[in-house]
Amino acid sequence: MLENPKLVEQIVDRYSRDEGMLISMMQDIQAECGYLPADGLRCLSKRLQVPLSRVYAIATFYSSFRLAPGGAHEVTLCMGTVCYLKGAPDILEAVCKEFRVEPGGTTSDRLFSLQPVNCVGACALAPVMVVDGKYYDGVTPASAIEVLSDLPPAEESTEVIAKEDVA
Amino acid sequence: MTPPALAKLASPVDLEALAQQFRGDSRKASKCVRVCIGTGCTAKGSRKIYELFCEAAEQCDADVNIEAKCVGCHGFCERGPVVVVEPGEIFYQQVEEPDVAEIFRETVLGGRIVERLLYEDPATGKKAREAADIPFYSAQQRVVLSGNGRIDPTQITDYIADGGYSALAKALSSMTPEDVISQVELAGLRGRGGGGFPTARKWQSCREAKGSAKYVICNGDEGDPGAFMDRSIMEGNPHSVIEGMLIGAYAIGSRQGYIYVRNEYPLAVEHLKAAISQASDMGLLGKNILGSSFSFDIKINRGGGAFVCGESTALMASLEGRPGEPRAKYVHTVESGFRGKPTNLNNVETWANVPQIINRGGEWFAGIGTEKSKGTKVFSLVGNVVNTGLVEVPMGITLRRIIEEIGGGVPDGKRFKAVQTGGPSGGCIPAEHLDVRVDFDELTKLGSMMGSGGMIVMDEDTCMVRVAQYFTEFLQKESCGKCTPCREGLAQMLHILNGITKGDGEVGDIEEVGTLAQLLEGTALCALGKTAANPILSTIRYFREEYDAHILDRHCPAKECRGLFHYEIDREACKACGICLKNCPADAIAGEKKVPHIIYQGKCTLCGTCWDKCPFSAVIKV
């Protein structure tokens, strides 16, 4: 659900209603909401007069979009060639097993979402894991689990966000 | 030091005067500390180091003007964070926060070298004072990357002081669009994105195409895994890309440009946005640029996470706000591309070469490289190689020099097995071809390709069937699904490769893959599908015996494919410490104190825990 009913309108105006910027608009919605809420996409389709089926096609074609809320933290695991050769598949397997999460999914306690990506272009640091924008280099299955276990739990971070909103 | 207020530049003379003024300014700061803020160094904490240097410079009451500056990627990411001190170009590597005070006190103020932070050549033990003394840099020739590591990518003033936008001024004031195209033709510049199409010919066709609205696009959707050349250029020297696009747009007759950047490159987007806004403020983008009749604007679009968008027609579909599906190119995009209008698309590195060609002349550029591949090429040299990083070399250099001289060879005493070039559409080149000269045509002859510049070194422990499987899986996940051969054919090929790596391979599998490969090459809609079988074909061509071992002997020679090798304990090396025994989840290891342990193969699940845990490397793969 959209928390701010005016959000889509604001974003559409930001790009002067240019249909060509549809993907950028969707990225902005996701940046605000953490995912693409269905009502947001409906609203976007109406405002831009672009069929909802096309908006949905875009949302499911591009791998950076998410149709369900993610976790409190964003974990990206690089599966580029170098990271792959240096053991990224083992890290992925270990993390999935330890936190009972599917690649591309979110842990049941909403602690983090795990997104394997093609290549973050930081091959000199392989294997690489990115947590909330912070790069970790030379990651091993054990070090990845350690970093993720130390993440502040979901409730805390929602509280922080809520407080910021009030302020 | 606050930058001088930026006013719109009304003519090339204004630009030159401003450049003079900035150069005067930078001379005032007699000492400068340049901190790399490329993604590699940032990941290792260089932002904090930059801040600490800024603080130190501010608090310093010495009677000299000291400046701390953030700069783009030096390329030697392996050794980050990199800090260079002027004067003297003293090159410090692997700098940590506590080192800042020492560098500041000793080198910046005292003019003394901090020996322990210099690069030491592992072969000779010699310390290198400057970048030029390090073998990683000495064999390189930096043209496109010349500004990286020197200028602050977030300040247009730094770019202008370095001679930036003078090529644009030259083109607008003394060259016709035809002159520009003929210089690019003379240079022999070919597209750096992978195809190697002659840039001047593309520009000419687009210039001649009917219609007044024309577009130029910069393809910054660098999707090849293991490649980050374009990211480093966009992050480290965004104005060079913008200036190249301006010159190209002037030659083609376009008023609107787009830069399409991968979503995974937030820093590149940030730097490009700032650069566009600064260039607009100074009248280098917008209406009547430098007082001429030429007007041009640039918009930035972020990709949504789809490898196929590196393909020009898919990228254009994405720019139009649709899923990134390619379309047939029977009518070329220079005639009918973005929004059905003539469109010229070049890759980041191609655009970044243009200002240099205009400034130094096409003949100068053509003097570098081989007969049909001119200039330099940036590669990201990664994988099992000592010096990982970004290298720029003249075309025609041998693979051996890149890997052994610049890259320092394969680490840990391992044997070199292959180098993968050209990304998922490329192939693996074995040791016997290391002396090939790197250019567009030579790599193609070997069944690989130049591609955008990824160069992944693999050692003896790499299973080539798994490499083929990796790329096939990659492409299968990234196939847009529009056309039958790519969508279904890749899934079928992956199915066969999965079988081989699991030990279920059958005689005839390789021939079956060959048939599919031929079908894809002939019938797929776009280049992604047409070249998708290259990783498989090139590995079959050079490493057929590895495939045969998997299929016929159910054995993985590199001991990577689980189930196709087993673990044993080396009786000589085993110290009977019991660690493997305690950690084995299947109770498959037996042994007691002072007696070498053994693995019961029947019970072993091949999980590899014992191999991981053994402190004496006594567990071996057989």
Next chain:
Amino acid sequence: MPTVTIDGHKVRVKKNATVLDAARRAEIWIPTLCYHPSVLSEASCRLCMVELDRGDWRQLITACNYPVRRDIVVYASSEGAEQARRGVMELLLARAPESEELRAMAERMGVEKTRYPKVTESQRNCILCGLCVQVCEHLIGQAAIGFAGRGVDKAVAAPFRQPSEDCIGCGACAAVCPVGTIKVRVHKDQNEVEISPFKSRSKLMLCHECSAPVVSTEVAEKALQKIEINTEEFRELIRLCPRCRMLRTAKQLAAMPAYENG
């Protein structure tokens, strides 16, 4: 007018006509699935491959969207072209093994079975040609369905894979589906029409005379909006099933004086 030499036959076609147009004029059969004259050719199924003579080599092209701009020589029945088409057909058969339409076409092409196993669970028996999507958006103007996902797991679906709010139950998608995967199901007990597999349902308009189901109410409304002659008589006629419409017209005709005298 450029000339296309296709398997030795020469045909002249308008500039920018397609190779398929030329082949049809030359009465040479080239199998097609995703081609439909009413929509833009996306050439996604790749079944209509033919060889274009490039002098020292031959290039495989799709006949349905290759524009003829100059004199060209094309081979539709060469070994290369037939092998390519058969290869594509085998891949399609692995995806849609239960389609009778596809099997019939394969047979006509000389393909008896596929050597490939099934490799995806996604939307069985759909070859993702996209005709339904194009027709729904560009001809019907509803865009009720579109593609979802990508690659081998791509599917044709309504937004959020829910029954579409925009579907009017017209059945155009089913009519153009070349493999018979989209079906129109009439649920008489509920007076509803369902478009399968999208699960979209629309209320059926019942004949005002005999209560037989006619078309979905939305289709009837749309038809009324589109047609300019909108007399009360027409409004009434459109609410009847074809049989009752015929009967009523016959009655009216019979009541006309000309017939009385005739």
